Amino acid sequence: MRALIAACLHAVLLAPVPAAAQSPGEALVQRGKALSQLHCARCHVVTPENRMTGISSTPSFMIMVSALEDWHDRFATFLARRPHPAHLRFENEPPRPQDSPATLAEVILTQDDLEAILAYAERLAAASR
Structure with a gap:
């Protein structure tokens, strides 16, 4: 029985924190990490x-x-x-020219996306110190 209780406590303590329970700052960092993995990790x-x-x-x-x-x-x-302008742009900016090299699919980011990516980078910087 003690082993079962210990296993349950271990699972609860190591479970990921739901987004609703995260602080706004932590949610921003996690969003930045997800955006970085989706777009920057290319x-x-x-x-x-x-x-x-x-x-x-x-x-x-x-x-x-x-x-x-x-x-x-x-x-x-x-x-x-460089080379980011060739395949990235902010939302509400004009599309890239049709004759641009099609090396990567275009990524469109918002200012909120940029702030989230910066928050993730700041977390990495703090962890590296």
Whole structure:
């Protein structure tokens, strides 16, 4: 019986926290992580789980937040940094030209998406210290 109770307590303590129970800041970080995994992981390593799928010449999120002093600025302005404008744009911006190279499917982000990705990067930076 004690083993059953211990197993139940273990399962409850290790269960993921439902989104409704998360703080607004934690929910933003988790949304940023999900967006990063969905869009950024096509080129970057964003979590240990995708460490074998990034492009080798593309810096990982952990390298950027731990090795670059200007990492926050780079994340905040990544939409303007090459090669991102070729396949990313903000919602409400004009579509990319039809003659753009079709190397990747276009990603359309909102300002809220950018804030979520920044929150995730800030969490990674804090964890690397």
